[in-house]
Amino acid sequence: MKRFSGRSIASVLYALAIYGFIFLPVVVLVLFSFQDGRFPIPPFKGFSLRWYEAVLADRRLMEALTNSLVVAILSSAMSVLLGFLAAYGIARFMLPAKGLQRGLLTAPLTVSYLIIGMGLLITFNWLGIPKSLLAAGIGHVVINMPLCFAIIYSQMGDHQANIERAARDLGAREWQVMTLITAPMLWPALFASFFLSMTFSWDEFIISFLLTRFDVTLPVEIWNLLRSGLNPKTNAVGSLVFGISVVLLLVLELVVFRKAKRS
Amino acid sequence: MTARARQTSHDLKPWGFVAPALLWTLCFFVAPFLVMAAMSLWERVGTDLVASWSFVNYAKFFERGHYLEAMLNSLEVTVIVTVTSILLAYPFAWILAEKVPARWQRLALVLAILPFWTSYVVRSYSWLLVLANNGVINQVLLAMGIVDDPLSLANSRSATVIGFVHFFVMLLTLTIYANLVQLPPNYRKAAQDLGANGLQTFWHVILPLTLPGIMVGAFLTFVLCIGDYITPQILGGNQELLMPQVIMLQIGRRADFPTASALAILLMVVVTIAYLGFARWIRLERA
Numbered sequence: 001m002k003r004f005s006g007r008s009i010a011s012v013l014y015a016l017a018i019y020g021f022i023f024l025p026v027v028v029l030v031l032f033s034f035q036d037g038r039f040p041i042p043p044f045k046g047f048s049l050r051w052y053e054a055v056l057a058d059r060r061l062m063e064a065l066t067n068s069l070v071v072a073i074l075s076s077a078m079s080v081l082l083g084f085l086a087a088y089g090i091a092r093f094m095l096p097a098k099g100l101q102r103g104l105l106t107a108p109l110t111v112s113y114l115i116i117g118m119g120l121l122i123t124f125n126w127l128g129i130p131k132s133l134l135a136a137g138i139g140h141v142v143i144n145m146p147l148c149f150a151i152i153y154s155q156m157g158d159h160q161a162n163i164e165r166a167a168r169d170l171g172a173r174e175w176q177v178m179t180l181i182t183a184p185m186l187w188p189a190l191f192a193s194f195f196l197s198m199t200f201s202w203d204e205f206i207i208s209f210l211l212t213r214f215d216v217t218l219p220v221e222i223w224n225l226l227r228s229g230l231n232p233k234t235n236a237v238g239s240l241v242f243g244i245s246v247v248l249l250l251v252l253e254l255v256v257f258r259k260a261k262r263s
Numbered sequence: 264m265t266a267r268a269r270q271t272s273h274d275l276k277p278w279g280f281v282a283p284a285l286l287w288t289l290c291f292f293v294a295p296f297l298v299m300a301a302m303s304l305w306e307r308v309g310t311d312l313v314a315s316w317s318f319v320n321y322a323k324f325f326e327r328g329h330y331l332e333a334m335l336n337s338l339e340v341t342v343i344v345t346v347t348s349i350l351l352a353y354p355f356a357w358i359l360a361e362k363v364p365a366r367w368q369r370l371a372l373v374l375a376i377l378p379f380w381t382s383y384v385v386r387s388y389s390w391l392l393v394l395a396n397n398g399v400i401n402q403v404l405l406a407m408g409i410v411d412d413p414l415s416l417a418n419s420r421s422a423t424v425i426g427f428v429h430f431f432v433m434l435l436t437l438t439i440y441a442n443l444v445q446l447p448p449n450y451r452k453a454a455q456d457l458g459a460n461g462l463q464t465f466w467h468v469i470l471p472l473t474l475p476g477i478m479v480g481a482f483l484t485f486v487l488c489i490g491d492y493i494t495p496q497i498l499g500g501n502q503e504l505l506m507p508q509v510i511m512l513q514i515g516r517r518a519d520f521p522t523a524s525a526l527a528i529l530l531m532v533v534v535t536i537a538y539l540g541f542a543r544w545i546r547l548e549r550a
Contacts, residue, residue: 011358018355019374022433025389026378028399032392040392042402082284089280105284108292110538112490114507115527119295122302122520142291145284174276203382206492210514219384226388226497230395238385245380253373 026242033235040232051236061237064221068202071133071217075140076197080190082141083148088178091156092164102153106146116142117207124211131213139207144197151196155189195252199245303524312521320525330509330526337506338533340420341489344427345481351428352435353477359436360443372440379433387497390426391417394498418500426494431487435480442476443469478544485537490530506530 032040036048055061086105090098108116120139121131129135160182167181168174183190205219212220218241225234306315324330363371379386393399394416401413416422450472454464492507499505504512506526513523 008362011362014354015358015362018351018432021429022375022378024399025386025393025429026381028392029381029385029389039397041395041397042399082287085280086284089277093277093280095277095281101281101285104288104293108288110486110534111292111296111531112486112534114490114492114510115299115531116292116295118510118514118523118527119299120291121514122524123295123298125520126298126302138291141287145287149284199380205382205384219382222382222384222388226384230392234385234388235392238381238388241385242381245382246377249377249380 029235030239030242032232033239035232035235038232040230040235051232052240054233055236055240058233061218061221061225064216064218067133067215068218071137071140071208072198072201075137075201076144076194078137078141079144079148079197080152080194083145083193084152084183084186084190086149087153087156088182091153092161105149108142109146109150113143113204113206117210120207121210131211133212133215133217135211136208136217139211140197140201140204143204143207144200147200148193148197151193152186152189155186160185191255192252195248199248202245299524300528302520303528305521307517307519307521310518320522321529323522324525324529329504333504333506333509334529334533336420336503337489337530340423340427340495340505341485344424344431344488345484347424347428348431348435348484349477349481352432352480353439355432356436356439356443360440368444372437375433375436379430384493384497386430387426387494390422390429390498394422394425417498418502420499420503423495423499423505426498427488427491431480431484434483434487435477438480438483439473439476442473446472475544478541482537482541482544485541486534489534 031044033051034047034049035044035051036046086101089095090101095101117139120135120142124131124135163185164177164181167177172180203219204217205223208217209220209223216224218237222234222237222241225231225237228234302312303320304314304316304318306313306317306319324334359368359371359375381389391398395401396413396415396417398417400416401410404410405413446469450468451464454468459467490507492511495505495508496511499508507530510523510526510530513519513526
């Protein structure tokens, strides 16, 4: 094969163009978060960290960041727990209408977040339940539990069932089998579904927007910031969120996939 | 008696594992949906919600031009976005799967996904920085003397489409790439042995075999695109409204839950029809 044929050059150029398109907004975002001026647009007036200081000094943003973390961690833990129990029950026991149950549990995956959020908003409104972070967290479990269930269920193989049976024969009780045998064997799947849920919850906007009022999550607070138009402070928050997400991604990559490769 | 009791408790035990998740789904997904469906048959009179049990909100959708228009806008934008994204993503996925050495492919994919780990809201805002009247593109064009007056790129349908295509090119690249790397090389060799040239091999062998990847990605694109509020709201401005924007207007400004519910259900009907169209290519079952 010729190394530098016209086709290869065209391929390289095309790939570079797509990478350029994909990276353009994020590069602009991060670059102008360091803007030493009032507008996050060209010309670049010099390097400054003042907008990051402004973000860290903004109490509402910092509260929203904490709220987002709390909602993400608790709702993900709940999603993994419910998803794991359901996967264990359906994969390991005789139950009627398993197909229907699986269908019901994964149904929220096919409905848009807007409609899930609206349904909860209207229902809570009707029942007189006020908007709160708890309400948003409930919504996040609705969208993430199906995913956790699907991931964990897909990893429950027959070889694990044999080991569980052996443990039961040796006198382990059901909860011991689950916590000492099944959970450790499934740990990459549990970890992956937890982190995936975390990132989805962390980034989720519309459900939180509909279901929170005074205490809000970070995406909702960023949305409020957008009203001030183009502002380097928004760039700085966005870049921070980007940084945190990339760290999460690296943790997932290093812990889960390295582990999976080794075994 | 004891034997029977044990038998019953034995039968009930598995339900203990499944019940929490099922109850959660029933209480916070199925029930709210039913409430919303019921609400769509109510009516907002003045500031009160009245249980009139009529299809008046659905009738409004077909009578009032701007609701129908929003649905058509949504469909148009979604189709444009889906087709553009497939056309851009396919060659890219092909290059990643065929031209990039195997050991670098993973890195190439991670790189392609990386920019999407910003917050969704922030991503749309970033495009505003690029497309605004005094944004990056216009400043560059002005500085190079290509245009004399800034192009109005932001607050338009094109801006919405660009924002969407950005995300869905990545998504479709993933589904098509996953499909391409699964193809056994034998098919291509067989086609070449039988005398097919490169284009014929692609058209008659590779493309049909990668149709599932395209279709799964296209369906995801369709569903996520038609239901999204953020991108059109931030980038599209208010000149042309899409369905999610109209629904949010009913909720936010007017607290007209019945109309919002009816519009949301109509949107779901459209998505369901799309699903039926795509269904033969989509498998949600355990592999």
